[in-house]
Amino acid sequence: MEKDIQEPTQRLADNTVPALRWGSTISHVIWLAVFGGFCATSLYFSWWTWTHWFSYVLVGITLISAVWSIGLRPVYLHKHFRYGFTEEFLQIKSGAFHERYELIPMTKIQAVSTNQGPILRRFSLYYLEIETMGSSHDIPALPKEVAIEVRNQIARYAKIKEVDE
Amino acid sequence: MMDMKRYHPFSIIFDLANFVKNFAILVFFAVVNVGSDSGIARMGQILFLVSLVLSIIASVMKWLTRKYAVDEFAFHLKTGIFEKTERTVYFDKIQNVRRNTSFLHKLFGMTSITFETGTSGMNSNVKFDVLKRSEANRLETLVKEFIQPGDATTESEDETAPMIGDRIVHFTPTRKDTIKASFTSFSFLIILAIGVSLFSKLDKLYDVENYLGGWFVSVLTSAWIIAGFIVGLLVLAVTVGVIWTFVKYGNYEIASDGERIYISKGVLDETTFSIAKKRVQAVEITQSFMKRIFGLAEVKLISAGDLGDGEDEVSSLYPFLPVKRAYAMIAELLPDYQVVPDAERLPRQSLMARLIKPYWFWGIVTILLAYFRPEVFKLHIGWAIVSITFLVLLILSRVLGYWNTSYAVKGRFIQLSQGTFEKTTFLTRRDKIIEISVKRTKLQQWFGLATIGLINRAKPLRHETLPDMPIKEAQQFVKWYAERTKNVQLK
Known part of the structure; x- marks a missing residue:
């Protein structure tokens, strides 16, 4: 370890x-x-x-x-939603009654997008959608600068692909 | 521009054969009633002729416009009569290769070959419906020999040096295997299915039922004749079963060389499946209840590409392997994979948690029963008996489920076994898992348990979960997965 x-x-x-x-x-x-x-x-x-x-x-x-x-x-x-990422992994944790934790390798991320509806726009928030080969994950509300920063950062890390895809 | 080739001209004949097969009834009527001039018969003939001509034109057009070419990296395909499409499929995207030689193919010395890619959507494969065997071999060799630079080092932990060209046959079924297989699969019941379908078809045409009925009654007068009849029927049933099994699994062969695994099966309809060892995403061992009694197991290789459906599916190593042999074969074929026979059981509190978990379905059923109070077995409290029996069955199945659950996380591998009557073991490598999750309901939090989940590439994607693992172990699992970067090679 x-x-x-x-x-x-x-x-x-x-x-x-x-x-x-x-x-x-x-x-x-x-x-x-x-x-x-x-x-x-x-x-x-x-x-x-x-x-x-x-x-x-x-x-x-x-x-x-x-x-x-x-x-x-x-x-x-x-209160319970947490996310975090390193060069290698994206982590998302949510829920108290149904606790849920996900660990996604950056290399498996296919697409990441920031989205905004009319209400989120009023609050100048974005939600982040991260798609992998297997599923898609949401980060429901982030301030504009953070959202764009996170999106770009993830996109940069996710550019690296493994051999044998 | 590369020079593009047309597909083999026989594809027109095969298209036609398919057409005839699909419209067999129409053909039958057209041929039988050639001389007749009743309105419907004439209509049928005209309809048949028109659709025949149209389909011939269509397949000739198709043949004229479809072209392909191959270089050392990719397939280049051109299709379309009005709307032209060009497609390039690179060899490194190909996950597995399937070859199917039907009886018709054999008559003409042809075969068909499908290269499966892991992509989703309509155009996920490159398929040649009809081509010469030599051409199929050429294409397959091209794909096989395409090795990415640096690819060989992906399995850096392999000590066994690849021996390309040394094809080893690992398994062909003996007569004993076939007979065992035919009994485990209840193939002697096939005769029932054949009988029923034959009877219902004949009955539509002639009045078989009355005719047979009279004959049957006259036969049933003597005990000896009845006994003879039954024995005869049994012998017939078993023979048909064994023949059926032989036709289906008789020519099974599992072979491998340094790079790939080859599975072929079928007597009349031959199918061959081949996959590069490093493309195997996971291994699944399934034992139905019958197979558990006989100590047999089915081993399946999971590929990211399509595996064909139903009858054509050939990713399975012989479905009736003795368990020990099955485990040994996995080790032979995939040297770094290893099945752990005595995997770890779940702790007691998992059983407790599983038993306490609410029985929602039972609750709904019981409420409905209590409301309608149907009389069961002419008893007033019949509904209560049904409800209690149901609950007992549910509890039993949960206990069985607990009993069959085990897991092992060892080296780069994870192995999950689950099931109630049937038992399934899923074995995969850390670098082949594309994401993981850990989930806990409130109940699991109280008991210090968690449900782990993993996703593997396959078609469709494989979502595996193992409920009620101790939380310590689940955390260990996350840590284990986080270390996958050690095994993967980056581009």
């Missing part, structure tokens, strides 16, 4: 929580409008009983999901 690999330490951007909250709030409002509309039409035109129930269930699920993804998830995600 010449060198033990260090646990990843880098964290997401400080304003991750409001950004994610805004994102999920908007999507949940839309869903609620759709399902609420369905519920209202179902009641107004007095469709069948099962459509009433169906719409109640849909609205209920949306509300529960709203509590989770607006109230809790952003906080947990920000």
